[in-house]
Amino acid sequence: MAIIEVNNLHKKFNQLHVLKGITTRIEQNEVVVVIGPSGSGKSTFLRCLNFLEIPTSGEIIFEGSVINPNENLNLIRREMGMVFQRFNLFPHMKVIDNITLAPKLVRNIQPDIAVEQGLNLLEKVNLSDKAESFPEQLSGGQQQRVAIARALAMRPKVMLFDEPTSALDPEMIGEVLDVMKSLANEGMTMIVVTHEMGFAREVSDRVIFMDDGLLIEENTPDELFNNPQHPRTQAFLSKIL
Amino acid sequence: MDFRWDLVISSVPLLLQGAWLTIKLTTIAVFFGIILGTLAALLRLTKGPFRYLASIYVDFMRGTPLLVQIFIIYYGIPSITGGQISPSIVDIWPFIAAVIALSINSGAYVAEIVRAGIQAVEKGQSEAALSLGLTPAETMRHIILPQAFRHIVPPLGNEFIALLKDSSLVSAIALEELVRKGQIIVGRTFRPFEVYFVVAILYLIMTVTISRIVSILERRLRVGE
Numbered sequence A: 001m002a003i004i005e006v007n008n009l010h011k012k013f014n015q016l017h018v019l020k021g022i023t024t025r026i027e028q029n030e031v032v033v034v035i036g037p038s039g040s041g042k043s044t045f046l047r048c049l050n051f052l053e054i055p056t057s058g059e060i061i062f063e064g065s066v067i068n069p070n071e072n073l074n075l076i077r078r079e080m081g082m083v084f085q086r087f088n089l090f091p092h093m094k095v096i097d098n099i100t101l102a103p104k105l106v107r108n109i110q111p112d113i114a115v116e117q118g119l120n121l122l123e124k125v126n127l128s129d130k131a132e133s134f135p136e137q138l139s140g141g142q143q144q145r146v147a148i149a150r151a152l153a154m155r156p157k158v159m160l161f162d163e164p165t166s167a168l169d170p171e172m173i174g175e176v177l178d179v180m181k182s183l184a185n186e187g188m189t190m191i192v193v194t195h196e197m198g199f200a201r202e203v204s205d206r207v208i209f210m211d212d213g214l215l216i217e218e219n220t221p222d223e224l225f226n227n228p229q230h231p232r233t234q235a236f237l238s239k240i241l
Numbered sequence B: 001m002d003f004r005w006d007l008v009i010s011s012v013p014l015l016l017q018g019a020w021l022t023i024k025l026t027t028i029a030v031f032f033g034i035i036l037g038t039l040a041a042l043l044r045l046t047k048g049p050f051r052y053l054a055s056i057y058v059d060f061m062r063g064t065p066l067l068v069q070i071f072i073i074y075y076g077i078p079s080i081t082g083g084q085i086s087p088s089i090v091d092i093w094p095f096i097a098a099v100i101a102l103s104i105n106s107g108a109y110v111a112e113i114v115r116a117g118i119q120a121v122e123k124g125q126s127e128a129a130l131s132l133g134l135t136p137a138e139t140m141r142h143i144i145l146p147q148a149f150r151h152i153v154p155p156l157g158n159e160f161i162a163l164l165k166d167s168s169l170v171s172a173i174a175l176e177e178l179v180r181k182g183q184i185i186v187g188r189t190f191r192p193f194e195v196y197f198v199v200a201i202l203y204l205i206m207t208v209t210i211s212r213i214v215s216i217l218e219r220r221l222r223v224g225e
């Protein structure tokens, strides 16, 4: 059974038709990379999956049941971690509190246990010494790794990444991609919007190419990069590779 | 030119009594104003019909003179409740009326301050909180309001100062705050210059003190930003 199924997903912002019928399935443990030109709807697609944007029509099926936008969306969202381009750490909280807030509040984890788990996660993203720092005291790459740890603290079943390295200085991209790679190796189901084609080739099971609100082509990274079928995919890849 | 320093000195004790009442009035009114204003600001952010009620409240209070609002409460409420107020509160009715009028007036300005403070928090903050599974209410309480608070403190200090000065309007309902005390002394001494000079200085001392406290608070809040 697919963990997420997307059926004929449409999203309009007033007159602007951004997603024009996306249908795809995300399997358990799969790492899917989404690529496409700017404005093609990649972020909107990702944000519809956890209902930060409410789809105009179509279905998102999570673990076999259709998500209803009128039910408690927080019940669904807690199962899907999200990492943003601009990190969005909570600036008024220490790193450890950023990580433990949601487990304590949403999952009712005891504070001392939440802290213990939070410290383990910080160790995993190589930031053990930063627990007591405030976000502004960290570099971009460090902030993004905290953001990943914060999302993981909810023990999500899927991780959504929206251009997690695009706001980083080049020398910090590697440390974030490394964390994402080890996460993929552990079997985390991941959907990653990125321009890092190296990551897509090396880590992903499947690459989706989107253009103008449509899923144009999806395939293994080898096939998609070396043997793109659709002229739009060919045109896009010839520009970026 | 004669400036009666002796009058300045002899009027101080009575004026200090008035200043104390001014401080009490303003502090109580700002306290209730913050509660009312925060409620109104949150209501304005909801989708239901209460949002319009909150807007009407804010527009009415900001669009009409405070003096008229004071009269509506002070004279108006007794007149529609049978021409009289209960004997148990008749003595303190001016004080109660003043507190009510100043509180609901201040609440409207605070509502705008709180709303602006909430809107100044980046959208990514609530998205991050929601994506972690927090409810909209938890997001407001743990993520948005604490950050909005930092944007709110400086204008709230200004509102406190404005209200402290505007509270002089309640002298019109014979409440013996600072200005009213001044009027009484002038009535006895016929020396308006000296008396109102001391009144002005006392207001200045109070407003400068508030400014200082607010900037200390601001600096505290900036730690750990």
Ligand SMILES: Nc1ncnc2c1ncn2[C@@H]1O[C@H](COP(=O)(O)OP(=O)(O)OP(=O)(O)O)[C@@H](O)[C@H]1O
Pocket: A013, A016, A018, A036, A037, A038, A039, A040, A041, A042, A043, A044, A045
């Ligand atoms: N909240 C919104 N309101 C109105 N229009 C929006 C909104 N969010 C996105 N759009 C529009 O939808 C289109 C797709 O945006 P989206 O952010 O999904 O593209 P993207 O593929 O992620 O682009 P990029 O690579 O630049 O991040 C764009 O034209 C954008 O302006």
Ligand SMILES: [Mg+2]
Pocket: A042, A043, A044, A162, A163
């Ligand atoms: Mg995007």
